[in-house]
Amino acid sequence: MNEDVLIAYCLGLLNEDERAAIARDIERHPQAAAFVRQTLDSCTALILDLPPVRVPDYAKDELVGRIRQQLQAAPTQSQPRYPHSGEAPDTPHAEQTSAHPVPTPIPQVAATPDAGVADVETTFAVYDVTPRRQTRHPLVLVGQSIIIAGLVLAGVWWGFLRPLRQELAIGQLLEQTTRQAGAVTYPLLTPAGATLGDSLGVSLGVMVRTGDGELLFVLREPPPDGQVYHVWQRRAGDTQSLGTASARAFFVRRQTTLGSTLLLTLEPADTPSAATNPIASVTL
Amino acid sequence: METNPSDATLLARVAHADEAALLELYERYAPFVAAMARRMLQDPDDIHQSVQSIFVTIWQRAPHVDTRRVPVSTWLVMLAQRHLLAQVLGRPMETFAFENWDIPTSNTRGNTRGNATENAFSGFDMADESQHKHLKQAATALSSEERELLELALFQGCSYRELAQASSKPLRTVTTTLRTSLARLHGYLTGQAGQSWQDSDA
Numbered sequence: 439m440n441e442d443v444l445i446a447y448c449l450g451l452l453n454e455d456e457r458a459a460i461a462r463d464i465e466r467h468p469q470a471a472a473f474v475r476q477t478l479d480s481c482t483a484l485i486l487d488l489p490p491v492r493v494p495d496y497a498k499d500e501l502v503g504r505i506r507q508q509l510q511a512a513p514t515q516s517q518p519r520y521p522h523s524g525e526a527p528d529t530p531h532a533e534q535t536s537a538h539p540v541p542t543p544i545p546q547v548a549a550t551p552d553a554g555v556a557d558v559e560t561t562f563a564v565y566d567v568t569p570r571r572q573t574r575h576p577l578v579l580v581g582q583s584i585i586i587a588g589l590v591l592a593g594v595w596w597g598f599l600r601p602l603r604q605e606l607a608i609g610q611l612l613e614q615t616t617r618q619a620g621a622v623t624y625p626l627l628t629p630a631g632a633t634l635g636d637s638l639g640v641s642l643g644v645m646v647r648t649g650d651g652e653l654l655f656v657l658r659e660p661p662p663d664g665q666v667y668h669v670w671q672r673r674a675g676d677t678q679s680l681g682t683a684s685a686r687a688f689f690v691r692r693q694t695t696l697g698s699t700l701l702l703t704l705e706p707a708d709t710p711s712a713a714t715n716p717i718a719s720v721t722l
Numbered sequence: 723m724e725t726n727p728s729d730a731t732l733l734a735r736v737a738h739a740d741e742a743a744l745l746e747l748y749e750r751y752a753p754f755v756a757a758m759a760r761r762m763l764q765d766p767d768d769i770h771q772s773v774q775s776i777f778v779t780i781w782q783r784a785p786h787v788d789t790r791r792v793p794v795s796t797w798l799v800m801l802a803q804r805h806l807l808a809q810v811l812g813r814p815m816e817t818f819a820f821e822n823w824d825i826p827t828s829n830t831r832g833n834t835r836g837n838a839t840e841n842a843f844s845g846f847d848m849a850d851e852s853q854h855k856h857l858k859q860a861a862t863a864l865s866s867e868e869r870e871l872l873e874l875a876l877f878q879g880c881s882y883r884e885l886a887q888a889s890s891k892p893l894r895t896v897t898t899t900l901r902t903s904l905a906r907l908h909g910y911l912t913g914q915a916g917q918s919w920q921d922s923d924a
Binding site: 441445446450451475476477478480484485487488489490497498500501505508509623 | 766773880
């Protein structure tokens with residue numbers, strides 16, 4: 439078999455008909471299969487020799503959110519094709535068109551504030567999306583109390599479970615928001631001009647503007663103790679506060695204007711400030 | 723739990739819907755997938771979304787992969803290349819079922835990690851740091867001109883004819899250059915530098 443054609447196949451240079459023909463030949467000719475494998479290994483070496491680009495931490499949350507969304511959309515259960523690592527398949531060419539097993543669904547994040555948060559932050563219209571307790575029926579509260587008591591007894595577990603649940607929920611929320619009609623995702627840019635594109639690791643996070651003009655911020659880190667994130671909108675020389683948040687992920691329930699610039703500052707929780715030293719800015 | 727599981731172990735766990743295993747593979751490979759995406763795409767958001775989509779595809783297809791037949795690194799990286807190339811060329815992602823092909827001289831591939839026979843290459847495993855050094859050494863086997871040609875084909879989908887035009891060289895020279903440079907690269911990977919494909923297959 440012509441090696442140049444096999445190389446073209448490995449590089450992805452053939453059209454659909456050519457690929458199908460080569461694939462059939464490869465199944466019939468072990469030497470051709472070996473040649474293709476070796477060529478692909480060499481291509482892999484070349485790609486893995488590229489200088490790696492750091493991927494932002496929030497991307498993991500987003501990935502988990504996308505996967506869980508798929509799991510919920512495809513609730514069929516099946517076993518994987520190869521039950522154990524390194525175990526040979528009984529029928530190597532048999533196809534399987536199944537989804538992964540469905541894990542226990544993760545509770546949805548409340549995208550609206552609970553009473554406590556609203557009292558404090560309604561004036562700013564910035565809401566912490568970290569899951570919190572909500573007002574419930576007394577019997578439900580009793581049940582919750584029992585659960586909470588159990589969690590207190592298992593304090594070590596609580597220390598692991600809550601952050602995990604929050605991270606998964608944030609990823610899910612980000613995924614849902616980015617998929618809304620009219621939603622636009624913006625990398626958070628520092629004023630110096632460093633962008634997500636310059637290095638996938640230097641970004642502070644991501645902001646999604648919904649079709650309604652509301653904003654979802656997902657930052658890599660929560661603000662340090664005693665500090666809050668403060669969101670500002672600047673348009674026509676006028677700078678307006680949109681509110682503060684103490685979590686790394688939060689909604690801004692105010693309509694923003696295309697053409698305006700959004701500024702993000704980090705400041706002491708109890709000291710009002712001006713948008714003089716933004717850590718990130720986005721022009722809509 | 724294994725502290726530094728092999729790529730094959732992680733992929734087997736992904737096949738069982740283990741999210742932590744997927745995230746571990748993501749940590750190992752996403753920086754290289756992102757590097758490739760940055761070479762192939764312009765828009766930062768496209769780059770980010772592509773990397774995410776590739777790992778969703780990996781999640782979906784993990785149950786179909788037999789790691790005895792193909793190294794995880796080769797399967798994953800080439801799947802990513804196909805995904806990105808489809809975007810660059812504006813075509814559907816091709817079916818690429820090489821995970822089903824066996825390599826005929828290989829009979830000891832029960833574990834893809836570190837059990838290469840003398841003349842066989844078992845693929846990279848990100849769990850084995852020493853392989854990175856080996857990989858870097860192998861990559862030095864290529865001249866800048868050879869590397870440029872290969873990268874144009876891999877990352878931009880340039881046909882042989884387009885490569886000939888881009889390099890101002892005859893078509894035959896281009897195909898020969900690609901063939902010999904890939905052979906040399908594979909020779910370094912297997913510790914048989916300088917041998918041709920025919921030599922290594924014999």
